[in-house]
Amino acid sequence: MRGPTRPVDRRAVAAIQAAIVALALVLWEAGARAHVVDPFFVSQPSQIVETLGSWWQNHYILRDVTVTLEETLLGLAVGGVLGIALAVILAPTRWLAAIFVPFLLLANAIPRVTLIPLFLLWFGLTTIQSKVVSAVALVVFVVFFATYDGIRDVDPTLVASVRVLGAKPLDVMRHVLLPSALTWIFSSLRSAVGFALIGAVVAEYFGAQAGVGYRIQFSESQLNTSGVFAGLFVLMVLVFVINLFFQWLQRRLVVWKPVD
């Protein structure tokens, strides 16, 4: 029966998605070849594939991805740990939260991408440190606010219950607050991946000798639009793969949740 609650046919969805992508690529390619759009400005899929091929042969892709991935993951790790630690310290204590959370809200309101040139100045134009710091500056707030809300959102009955069972404040953190916030932390880490990459890539863009951001900036300076699109494609794949990894990790670590 074809009711409104019929489950989604995954294969049909995948087929339709593939068709949409294929159609877009064909229109793009055909439009560029017929000079309906100017390939100098928007490139064309065949040129992008060619660029990717030559990058691959010159070992650019592997090297750039390794550099960017290292900066991104370091930024994610440092920013993640910092964000969770800040939330763990501030969330359970009302007066600490009252004092410091407004500062964090203010800092979060700064468009941090504009600080990246400063980080390059402080931590070195071509160093990895300046890239990691840029990534951290974006990641830390995402993870902090998610963990903070996660801890604040915990069921008060659970806290009361473990306190009667004999839990001290640190026990409450370990057995109740953190596990309860874990789902929030994970979903924030998945969006934080994107932010870490933005931080690293933009920092590379302003000054670096390798990395996907450097490659895109270099292509731009040569007015090579195919190179820009090829770089963006590499970034897209990178984020997608890291996201899959976190999804997998979340399923492994949050086993107690009912399957929805």
Add this chain to the structure above:
Amino acid sequence: MTSCPQIIALSGVVKTFGGYTALRDLDLAVAPGRFVALVGPSGCGKSTVLSLIAGLGRPSAGTVAVRGVPVVGITPAAGFLFQRDALLPWKTVEDNVTLPLVLRRMPAAEMRRRAADWIARVGLRGFERAYPHQLSGGMRKRAALAQTLVYEPEIVLMDEPFSALDVQTRNLMEGELLALWQGSGTTVVFVTHDLEEAIALADEVVVMTASPGRVKARYDVGLARPRDVERVRFEPEFTALYARMWADLRDEVLESYARANAAG
């Protein structure tokens, strides 16, 4: 007060929340090993009494003492069975039951032995590795009961623990609770709004007034133990007690109902 052997003593207790007075001039004394039921209309502060004894809250005035010592932090001698589910959803039955022992830094072997013993006593053998969401409401209550009893608290506070269960499961759980309690020497304070449950389980029933809550009357329940919670309801003494208590309780329920309607 003379040296009467009270394990729990509340005297002149007032508890206010903002402008709302939950308890006023409440006096309550519980002798060790007694099963005391606290009944009253909803909103009369029954649960507040439990949280004061457990040390989860402080009285606005008056004193709360356990074994003659004023309650200042969490009362270590107390266990608490909440109305709502309070098992940790991210821990298995076994880990939930072991938790209070982990918090007491008990040796691992002793911990496992005790947890296994209590899981078996509440009838959950075979479900050690299950997560709470995989269990029925009744099974979750059993697990919570094992978690509360595993560290053998002297006082067990129960806040309408079975009110969310269906009638059959509820009767079953009441029977099992009595079987576990019988002869343990544990003091129980059991909050309920169900008079039948109170009489069937308790040695002593305390009727509270509509808010602000005070003690209106107390009754000794002389029914013989061990009791069969389903049969005991048909005994003449049960019916007589029920009628007397209901006369007391009804006025309070009507008053609280009238006030709720006037407020609404």
